[in-house]
Amino acid sequence: MPIINKEKQNHANKLAKLALETTKSKSKAHEAVEKFFLINDSTTIACEIPVYLTNDDIKYFQKRNFKINLENYTIPITGHIDILQIRNGLIHILDYKPEADKTSPIEQLTIYALALASRTKLALRDFKCAWFDENSYYEFFPLHAVYEKN
Numbered sequence: 001m002p003i004i005n006k007e008k009q010n011h012a013n014k015l016a017k018l019a020l021e022t023t024k025s026k027s028k029a030h031e032a033v034e035k036f037f038l039i040n041d042s043t044t045i046a047c048e049i050p051v052y053l054t055n056d057d058i059k060y061f062q063k064r065n066f067k068i069n070l071e072n073y074t075i076p077i078t079g080h081i082d083i084l085q086i087r088n089g090l091i092h093i094l095d096y097k098p099e100a101d102k103t104s105p106i107e108q109l110t111i112y113a114l115a116l117a118s119r120t121k122l123a124l125r126d127f128k129c130a131w132f133d134e135n136s137y138y139e140f141f142p143l144h145a146v147y148e149k150n
Contacts, residue, residue, distance in 0.1 A: 010137050012094065015041060017134035026098075033096045034082055043087040051115035052076035061114060066124075066146045068114070081112050091122070093129045093142075100133040106145055113142035 019036030020029055034047040055073045062068055070077070083094035093112050097103050109129035117124045124146070130139035 008137050008139075009135075011041075012037075012130070012132045012137055013134055016096065016132060020134055029098065030082070030096055037083050037094075041085070043085040043092075044083055045086055046084045047082060049081040049084055049116075050078065051081060051112050051119070052078045053111055053115040053118065057114065057118040060118070061146070067148065068146055077111055077115070079108065079112055079115070081116070089126075090128045091116070091126055093127060095129075095131040096133065097131045098133055100131050100136045100138065103131065104138075105131050106140065109140075110142040110145045114146070 015037055016033050018040075019033040022036065023029060023032040037044040038047050053070075053073075054076045058068055058070050058073065081093050082096050083092075085092040085094060093109055093116065095105055095109055097105065106129075109131065113124060113127040113129055116122075117127060124143045125141070127142050128139055129142050130137060132138070
């Protein structure tokens with residue numbers, strides 16, 4: 001199922017802009033945004049969460065008709081979720097991407113959602129993913145990226 005990217009503005013853009021004003025170093029921007037969210041946003045529960053997706057996890061989802069084009073990984077796929085939030089009854093996985101309008105990390109964020117769903121035993125429908133910077137915010141449901149309803 002194709003994912004539709006719709007640019008929008010929200011609270012994350014405002015927080016990112018404020019966070020970036022607190023640092024003069026571009027190399028520290030990522031860290032500044034994460035810390036700012038963790039301190040100033042009540043929906044943010046954690047930052048830099050390590051996640052991994054094993055071959056067994058992939059097979060589990062594939063047996064349930066999830067369309068995941070990953071095969072026979074002998075070592076887990078690993079990553080770090082930048083910002084984890086709980087709001088509006090969903091778990092939000094956010095990725096700060098400078099120049100967010102020039103990138104589309106749908107696969108990366110979907111893998112993070114699958115990994116976190118697998119570890120927590122929560123349904124993938126309870127997750128929403130987004131990437132953003134101080135100007136743009138793009139979100140999608142990872143379930144729509146891997147499962148097509150009959």
